Amino acid sequence: MLLWTSFSQAATAYITNQGEDSVSVIDTQTQQVIKKITVGAAPVGVAVSPQFHRTYISNVDGQSISIIDTQNLSLIDTVKVPGSPVGMITSPDGQTLYIADWTDDLIYLLNTSTLRIENKIQAGKAPAGMALSPDGAKLYVANRDSDDIAVIDTQTRNISKRIKVGKHPFGLAISQNGNQLYVVNVVSNSVSIINTNDLSSFTIKVGEHPYCVSPSKDGQLLYVTNTQDDSVSVINLSAKKVIAEIKVGQVPEGIKVDLKSGNVYVANWGSGEVTIIDGNTHKVIQQIKTGDKSRGFGEFMMPDETSHDAK
Numbered sequence: 064m065l066l067w068t069s070f071s072q073a074a075t076a077y078i079t080n081q082g083e084d085s086v087s088v089i090d091t092q093t094q095q096v097i098k099k100i101t102v103g104a105a106p107v108g109v110a111v112s113p114q115f116h117r118t119y120i121s122n123v124d125g126q127s128i129s130i131i132d133t134q135n136l137s138l139i140d141t142v143k144v145p146g147s148p149v150g151m152i153t154s155p156d157g158q159t160l161y162i163a164d165w166t167d168d169l170i171y172l173l174n175t176s177t178l179r180i181e182n183k184i185q186a187g188k189a190p191a192g193m194a195l196s197p198d199g200a201k202l203y204v205a206n207r208d209s210d211d212i213a214v215i216d217t218q219t220r221n222i223s224k225r226i227k228v229g230k231h232p233f234g235l236a237i238s239q240n241g242n243q244l245y246v247v248n249v250v251s252n253s254v255s256i257i258n259t260n261d262l263s264s265f266t267i268k269v270g271e272h273p274y275c276v277s278p279s280k281d282g283q284l285l286y287v288t289n290t291q292d293d294s295v296s297v298i299n300l301s302a303k304k305v306i307a308e309i310k311v312g313q314v315p316e317g318i319k320v321d322l323k324s325g326n327v328y329v330a331n332w333g334s335g336e337v338t339i340i341d342g343n344t345h346k347v348i349q350q351i352k353t354g355d356k357s358r359g360f361g362e363f364m365m366p367d368e369t370s371h372d373a374k
Contacts, residue, residue, distance in 0.1 A: 074321050075133065075365045077118045078330050078337055079106035080354025086120055086129075087337075087353040088136055089328075091321055091364075094339060094349050098136045102129035109317075109363040110151035110160060115175065118365060119160055121148035128162065128173070133365055142178050144171060150192045151361055154217070155199040163190040163204065170204060170215070184220050186213050192235035192275070192361070194244060196259070203244055205232040212246060212257070226262060228255045234275030234318075234360070238282055243300075245276045245285055254287055254298065267303060269296040275360065277318045280325035280342060288315040288329060295329060297345060307345050311338040317359025322366065330359030 073092035079102075080087060086106060088098040103122025106129065110119045120129040128148060130140040146164035153160050153175070160173040163186070170190060172182040187206025190213075194203045201223075202215040212232060214224040229248025232255075236245045246255040249272055257264040270289025273296070277286050285298040288311075295315065297307040312331025315338070319328050325342030335355050339348045 074323055074367060076319070076321075076328050076337070076359070077109050077111070077120070077131070077363045077365065078317070078353045078357050078359045079109055079120060079363075080335070080357050081105050081107055081123075081332075082335075082355030084122075085354050086118075086131065087357070089337060089351060089353075091324065091326070091328075094351060096351060096353060099354065100131060100136065100138055102131075102138060103127045103141060107358050107360050108149050108151045108163075109359060109361040110153045111362055111365045112153045112157040112160075112175065113366060114157040117157075117175070119151055119153070121151050121162065123147050123149055123165070128160070130178075140178065142173065144173070144180065145169075149360070150190065150205075152193045152195055152202075153362075154195065155197065161193055161195075161202060163193060165189055165191065168206075170202070172220075182220060184215055184222075186215075186222075187211055187225070191233045192247075194235040194237040196237070197239070197241040201259075203235055203237070205235050205246060207231050207233055207249075212244070224262065226257060226264075228257075228264075229253050229266065234273075234288075236276045236278055236285075238278055240282075245278065247273045247276050247287060249273060254285065256285075256300065265303060267298055267305065269298070269305060270294050270308065274316045275318045277320045277327070279320055280322050286318055286320065286327050286340075288318045290314045290316060290332070293333075295327070295340065309340055309345055309347065311340070311347065312336050312350060316357075317361070317363060319359070319362065319364045321364055328359075328364065330357040330363075332356050332358055
């Protein structure tokens, strides 16, 4: 039995292991896996809700969403959804979970209180990553096979704009102030940086077959996983160029910066581990074994959990 209590002021990372139908929970204070939770078939996406102490996991083969109680690290429910759920994100108030259905080109809106799908939105072809404006008014969806970003008004649930980007956009992130949207173009080997106010943009080349992106703690840098280079590109946004390439594990996919420490967490699909990068020195601090085919696609970092009682 594993008992872990009262590790306040530390974020917790929830890493999906697609090859073994599990989620590894990492305490970022001790840099250890403190629990492994069995979920649905082929888990991929992660979304967190700090208000309700919930983590949501999309199970692409199971056609379901697993719900984890983050206070006691237990699976509390599984909700069936249509199609192939991949990307997810929660609204700022935690009341809505947006779910991207890869096969039917839809975004489902799950009410997190009733656990029922209450609405759906037609997106582009093969919707994947998503991001929300800080006020929750705009939902940005990367349509992999349409090579564009759909901008959705969350009140009317209509697409207000479509923004052309590179080939096969997949991972998305947004700046803390909501003024910039970051789009990873997998086949173009690039990242598009979009001004969300006037939709002007510029593109920066990165490594081979990039996948996901996360801004640094201070918002000055971007970190991008390159799946075919086993590396992370570091982009200086003001200079508009890559300033470093960091070798990590095999086939890195999901990436997220811990906004307390500034450290960078990278889920490596090929080597079944998480690489931790020091956000100041850009040196690899540690490799943590997680599970088979670790992905961590989405917002997998839960900030400042106060206690766990894991068994």
